[in-house]
Amino acid sequence: MSAPSGGGASRDGYGNALLRLAENSDVVVLEADLGKSTKSCHFRSKYPERTFSLGIAEQNMMLVAAGLASSGKIPMASTFAIFTERGFEQIRNGIARPCLKAHICGSHGGIHTGSDGSSAQSIEDLAIYRTLPNMTIIHPADDISAEELTMQVVDLEGPSYMRTIRNKVPRSYSEETKNELKIGKGSLLKDGNDVVIICCGVMVSKSIDAAIILEKEGINAAVIDMHTIKPLDEKMLDLWSKKCRCIVTAEDHSIIGGLGSAIAEHNSRTNLVPMEMIGVKDRFGESGDSEELFKIMSMTTEDIVKAARKSISRK
Amino acid sequence: MRLKKYQKNWKASIAFTITSTISEYMPFNMGITELEEMALRCRINIIKMIHKSQSGHPGGSLSAIDMIVGLYGTVLNIDTSNPNWKDRDRFIMSKGHASPAIYSILNEFGIINEKDFMSFRTLGSICQGHVDMKWTDGVDFSAGSLGMGLSFGLGCSFAAKLDNSQRNIWVMVGDGETQEGQLWEAIMAADFHSSGNLKLIVDRNGIQNDDFVSKQMEVGNLSKKIESFGWEVTEIDGHNMEEICGAIKWANDGQERPMAIIANTIKGKGVSYMENNPSFHGKAPNDEEYHIAMEELS
Numbered sequence: 001m002s003a004p005s006g007g008g009a010s011r012d013g014y015g016n017a018l019l020r021l022a023e024n025s026d027v028v029v030l031e032a033d034l035g036k037s038t039k040s041c042h043f044r045s046k047y048p049e050r051t052f053s054l055g056i057a058e059q060n061m062m063l064v065a066a067g068l069a070s071s072g073k074i075p076m077a078s079t080f081a082i083f084t085e086r087g088f089e090q091i092r093n094g095i096a097r098p099c100l101k102a103h104i105c106g107s108h109g110g111i112h113t114g115s116d117g118s119s120a121q122s123i124e125d126l127a128i129y130r131t132l133p134n135m136t137i138i139h140p141a142d143d144i145s146a147e148e149l150t151m152q153v154v155d156l157e158g159p160s161y162m163r164t165i166r167n168k169v170p171r172s173y174s175e176e177t178k179n180e181l182k183i184g185k186g187s188l189l190k191d192g193n194d195v196v197i198i199c200c201g202v203m204v205s206k207s208i209d210a211a212i213i214l215e216k217e218g219i220n221a222a223v224i225d226m227h228t229i230k231p232l233d234e235k236m237l238d239l240w241s242k243k244c245r246c247i248v249t250a251e252d253h254s255i256i257g258g259l260g261s262a263i264a265e266h267n268s269r270t271n272l273v274p275m276e277m278i279g280v281k282d283r284f285g286e287s288g289d290s291e292e293l294f295k296i297m298s299m300t301t302e303d304i305v306k307a308a309r310k311s312i313s314r315k
Numbered sequence: 316m317r318l319k320k321y322q323k324n325w326k327a328s329i330a331f332t333i334t335s336t337i338s339e340y341m342p343f344n345m346g347i348t349e350l351e352e353m354a355l356r357c358r359i360n361i362i363k364m365i366h367k368s369q370s371g372h373p374g375g376s377l378s379a380i381d382m383i384v385g386l387y388g389t390v391l392n393i394d395t396s397n398p399n400w401k402d403r404d405r406f407i408m409s410k411g412h413a414s415p416a417i418y419s420i421l422n423e424f425g426i427i428n429e430k431d432f433m434s435f436r437t438l439g440s441i442c443q444g445h446v447d448m449k450w451t452d453g454v455d456f457s458a459g460s461l462g463m464g465l466s467f468g469l470g471c472s473f474a475a476k477l478d479n480s481q482r483n484i485w486v487m488v489g490d491g492e493t494q495e496g497q498l499w500e501a502i503m504a505a506d507f508h509s510s511g512n513l514k515l516i517v518d519r520n521g522i523q524n525d526d527f528v529s530k531q532m533e534v535g536n537l538s539k540k541i542e543s544f545g546w547e548v549t550e551i552d553g554h555n556m557e558e559i560c561g562a563i564k565w566a567n568d569g570q571e572r573p574m575a576i577i578a579n580t581i582k583g584k585g586v587s588y589m590e591n592n593p594s595f596h597g598k599a600p601n602d603e604e605y606h607i608a609m610e611e612l613s
Contacts, residue, residue, distance in 0.1 A: 028473070028477070049477075050477070052473055053507075054504050055500075055503070055507075057497075057500035057504065059463075059466070059496070059500060060469070060497055060504055061466075062466075063463045063466030063467045063469075063470065063497070064466050064469050064473065065470060066467050066470060067466070067467040067469060067470020067471040067473070067474065068470040068471070068473055068474050069470075070448070070455070070467070070471065071401075071471050071475070071478075072401065072474065073474050075470070089460060090463060093459060093460040094457070094460075094463050094466075094467065097447075097449075097457055098447070098448055098449050099449070
C-alpha cells in the first residue's frame with residue numbers, strides 16, 4: 001500500500017464524465033449559475049443545445065429535472081451541495097417520490113470548501129438525502145472515482161445525489177484501480193485485520209495515510225472507501241466488522257446522519273462492535289484553510305490514527 | 316393593451332369554433348353543449364367520491380372542472396387506450412388536491428372507471444388523495460406540494476423541444492398557489508427559454524385553505540404580473556364554456572411565447588352552499604349536504 005499520490009478534485013471528475021456521457025443524446029445538463037464551479041461548464045461549451053440555464057433558482061431546477069426525466073431525458077443538475085438543500089422538498093416530492101431518473105450533483109461539499117465559510121460548507125447533505133426512499137447517495141474520493149461513478153449513475157433505476165468537492169486531494173485511485181468501482185459496493189483500498197476504517201470523500205486519502213502510520217506501530221488497519229452511502233454495502237460491512245471486530249468511520253460531514261450514522265445503524269442491528277466516528281461534531285464551520293479547519297474539528301490523519309487506537313482498545 | 320388585444324383574439328377563436336364546429340385542432344371535437352353536459356357529470360362524480368371517502372377537496376375541484384373538461388374535450392392530444400403514449404400532450408395538475416376533478420375527467424375518457432374513483436383516498440386505491448403519476452394512468456405529475464407543477468411542465472417543454480415534437484404542455488395552478496416563489500421562478504425561466512409550448516391555466520377562485528386569498532395574502536392583478544414576465548395572457552370567465560374553448564384554442568395555437576389563461580371562477584361552483592365558501596376547501600359534505608348537492612346537480 002502506497003500513500004495517495006498526485007491530486008484531483010472530484011468536481012473535475014464529474015465535469016469530465018458529463019462530456020463522455022454526451023454520446024447519449026438523452027443526457028441533458030441543468031445549471032443554476034454555478035456551472036463554472038460544478039464543472040458542467042465543459043458540457044455547456046460543447047453542447048449548448050442540451051444545456052439549460054435556470055438562473056439562481058434551485059427549486060425550479062429540481063422540478064425542471066423531474067419534468068425532463070418524466071419525458072425520457074437524463075437530466076444532470078448541479079449546483080453547490082448547500083444550495084441543493086434549498087430544493088430538498090422539491091427533490092423529495094418531485095423527484096424521489098415518483099422515482100424519476102434525475103441526477104443531482106452538489107459540489108463544494110463539506111468543510112473542505114474552506115475560506116468561503118460556513119454558509120457554503122454543506123455538512124448535512126448526505127444526511128438529509130439519505131432519508132429519502134429511492135435515492136442513491138454517492139460521495140467519491142477523488143477525480144478519478146468521481147468520473148467513473150458519474151458514468152454509472154445514468155444506469156440507475158432511480159434518482160441519485162452525488163456530492164463532489166472543490167479542492168484537489170491526493171488521488172486514491174488510478175486508471176487501473178478505477179475499474180473496480182461499482183455503485184453500491186464499497187471499495188477495499190487496504191487489507192487489514194485489527195481495525196477497519198470506513199470512509200468517504202476527502203477522508204479517504206487521509207484514512208490511507210492513517211493506515212500507513214498505524215502499520216508502523218504494528219497495527220494492521222483495513223481501509224474501505226464507502227463511496228455509496230446509500231444503498232449501503234451491508235454485506236461488506238458485515239464481513240469486515242466480523243474480521244476486524246472494531247470500526248472507525250471518517251467523513252467530512254456531520255457525524256449526525258451521514259456515513260458514520262448509517263454504519264452505526266447497521267452495526268447496532270447486527271455485529272455490535274466498538275466504533276469511533278470522525279466527522280463534524282454538531283457545529284458549523286468557519287472560514288479558513290481546509291487543513292486548518294480539519295485541525296480545529298479533530299478530523300486530521302492523526303485524529304483517525306487516535307480513533308483507530310481507541311476503537312481497538314474498546315474491543 | 317396586449318391583454319385587450321388577446322381577449323379580442325379569443326373571441327375570434329370562439330367564432331371560429333362555433334362556425335366550423337369541427338376543427339383539426341380538436342382531437343375530441345366536442346361541442347359546447349356536450350362539454351357542459353360532461354362538466355355536470357364530472358361535478359356529480361366529484362361530490363360522490365368525496366362524500367364516499369368523507370375527505371377531499373370539493374371547492375377547488377368544482378372551480379377547476381369546467382376548464383379541465385374544456386381542455387380534454389377539445390385540444391388535448393392524448394390516446395385514451397395508451398395513456399402513457401410518449402408524444403401525448405401533457406396536463407399537469409399542480410393544485411393536486413383537486414384530484415377529484417382529474418379522476419372525474421379520466422373516468423369520462425375511459426382511462427379509469429367508477430369503481431376506481433369511488434375508492435378515492437382508501438388504502439391501495441389508484442385514486443390517491445393528491446394526483447400521483449405513479450398510481451394513476453393518465454396522470455402526468457405527482458402533485459400535492461404547491462408551486463412545483465409549472466417547473467415540471469417547463470422540463471416537459473424542454474424535452475418536447477429536444478424531441479422536435481409538437482406536443483403542448485398544459486399546467487393548472489390555483490390562485491393561492493401563486494404565493495409560492497417557485498412558481499415565479501418558473502414563469503421567469505419559461506420566458507427566458509421562449510417556451511411557447513407551455514400553457515398555464517390559473518384557477519382564480521379567490522379562496523385558499525384557511526380563508527379568502529384577499530385575507531390571507533392578496534395576489535393582485537395576476538394578468539398584469541404574468542404578462543410583465545413576458546407571457547401572453549388572457550382573462551376569462553372560467554365557467555363559461557364558450558369563453559373557455561376560445562381561450563384554450565388561443566393558448567394552444569400560440570407557439571412563440573408561453574401562454575397563460577387567468578380563469579375567474581367560483582370556488583365550489585354548482586353546489587349552492589359550497590359556492591364561495593372557504594369552509595368547503597377541504598371538507599366533505601355530510602349525508603344531508605350530499606343529497607342537497609345531488610338534487611342541485613341533477
